[in-house]
Amino acid sequence: MGFYAEQAVPRILEVACGARTARPLRRRVCDGLVGEVVEIGFGAGHNVPFYPRGVTGVSAVEPSDVAWRLAAARVRDARVPVRRAGLDGQSLPFDDHGFDSALSTWTLCTIPDAVAALRELRRVLKPGGTLHFLEHGLAPEGDGRVRRLQRRIEPLNKRLLDGCHLTRVAPDLLVAAGFTITALDVFYEQGAPKFLCAESLGTAISR
Numbered sequence: 310m311g312f313y314a315e316q317a318v319p320r321i322l323e324v325a326c327g328a329r330t331a332r333p334l335r336r337r338v339c340d341g342l343v344g345e346v347v348e349i350g351f352g353a354g355h356n357v358p359f360y361p362r363g364v365t366g367v368s369a370v371e372p373s374d375v376a377w378r379l380a381a382a383r384v385r386d387a388r389v390p391v392r393r394a395g396l397d398g399q400s401l402p403f404d405d406h407g408f409d410s411a412l413s414t415w416t417l418c419t420i421p422d423a424v425a426a427l428r429e430l431r432r433v434l435k436p437g438g439t440l441h442f443l444e445h446g447l448a449p450e451g452d453g454r455v456r457r458l459q460r461r462i463e464p465l466n467k468r469l470l471d472g473c474h475l476t477r478v479a480p481d482l483l484v485a486a487g488f489t490i491t492a493l494d495v496f497y498e499q500g501a502p503k504f505l506c507a508e509s510l511g512t513a514i515s516r
Contacts, residue, residue, distance in 0.1 A: 314471045315373070315375065316375060318373075318470060318471045319352075319353070319373045319375040319376040319379065320375065320379070321470070322352060322353070322376070322470070323352070323353040323376065323379045326352060326353065326355050326415060327353070327355050330498065330499065330500050330501065331355070331498075332359075334443055334498070334508070334510065335355060335356050335359045335414065335443070336359045337443075337510060338356075338412070338414060338441050338442065338443040338510055339356055339359040339360055339361060339412065339441065340361060341361070341363075341410075341439070341441065341512070342360060342361055342363065342364050342410045342412060342439075342441060343361075343363035343364065343409050343410055344363065344364070344365055344408070344409025344410060345365055345366050345367075345368070345407065345408050345409050345410075346360070346364055346366070346367045346368070346408065346409065346410045346411065346412055347367075347368045347370065347394075347401070347403065347408045347410075347411045347412070347430065347433060347434075348367055348368070348369050348370065348411070348412040348413070349370045349398040349411070349412075349413050349416050349420075349426060349430065350370070350371065350398065350413060350414065350415070350416025350417075350419070350420075351369035351370060351371035351376070351377075351380065351393075352371060352373075352376050352380070353376050353379040353380045353383070354369075354379075354380030354383035354384055354387075354391070355383070355414075356412065356414060357380075357383040357384065357386075357387045357391060358383070360387070360388065360389060362388075364389050364410075365389060366389055366390045366391075366392075367387075367389060367390070367391045367392070368392060368394035368395065368403070368408070369384075369391055369392065369393050369394060369395075370394065370395035370396070370397070370398055370401065371393060371395075371396070372396045372397060377393055398416070398420050398426035398429065398430075399420065399421070399422055399425045399426045399429060400429065401429045401430070401432070401433050403433045404433070405432055405433065406432075406433070406434065406435045406436065406438075407433055407435070408433050408434050408435065408438060409434075409435060409438055409439075410434075410438060410439050410440075410441065411430045411433075411434055411438065411439070411440040411441070412440070412441050412442075413430075413440065413441075413442045413443070413444065414442070414443040414444075415443065415444060415445060416444070417442075417444045417446075417477060417479055417482060418444065418445060418446065418473045418474045418475070418477055419470070419471060419472045419473050419474070421472065423477065423482050424482055424485050424486045427440075427482060427483060427485075427486030427487075427488065428486045428487065430486075430515070431486060431487055431488065431515040434515040435515075436515065436516060437514060437515070437516065438514070438515050439491070439512050439513070439514055439515075440483070440488060440512065440513045440514075440515065441511075441512050442479060442483070442509070442510070442511060442512070442513065443508065443509070443510045444477075444479035444508070444509050445475075445498075445505065445506055445507060445508055445509075446474070446475070446476065446477045446478050446479050446507060446509065447459060447475070447476045447477065447478050447507065448497075448503060448504070448507040449495060449507065452503070452507075455503045455504055455507065456476075458504045459475040459476050459504050460475075460476055462475070462504065463475045463476055475504060475505070478509075479509040480493060480495075480509055480511075483513050487515070487516075488513035488514065488515060489513060489514045489516060490511060490512075490513045491511070491512050491513060491514050492511045492512045493509065493510075493511035494508075494509070494510045494511060495507075495508070495509050496508055496510075
């Protein structure tokens with residue numbers, strides 16, 4: 310990682326992902342998490358205030374040391390133990406079937422092999438365990454204008470934000486990894502550019 314990707318990008322994302330408009334979405338995606346949770350792409354810990362009471366502990370997977378330092382106050386104030394327990398979502402350092410729930414928010418866009426990371430989540434989730442996801446990606450099928458814009462600017466976006474894709478389709482990635490989607494809401498986030506914030510929010514089960 311170069312200086313920009315290592316030092317600047319985590320700080321940019323800490324601000325962008327901490328927007329007030331994202332808080333209701335974080336609350337929604339965290340609702341229903343239970344037991345021991347593995348969260349990939351933990352970032353600066355913006356989900357921590359929204360963990361419900363059913364959560365007993367969180368294993369945070371986050372490759373960036375800078376992001377983990379930015380998360381320090383949120384981790385310290387968390388209601389449940391939060392521990393940094395991995396660096397790479399594509400290779401999780403956990404035994405099989407050890408977690409009750411998993412959480413991924415705005416993460417699958419940047420993981421080089423998102424399907425491999427999702428298969429790892431299936432491996433570490435208990436049978437019937439639930440993945441809660443909130444991901445941005447390709448605009449809905451009927452919105453060709455936004456899709457064309459996304460494809461045009463994606464190369465620049467990947468350079469500016471350390472590999473962030475604009476055209477991935479999170480539900481398709483989940484199905485390819487063997488998850489069964491149990492709830493899905495596809496929408497544009499209010500107050501944000503459509504090309505950046507075509508969202509998929511839902512849950513999927515590992516069987």
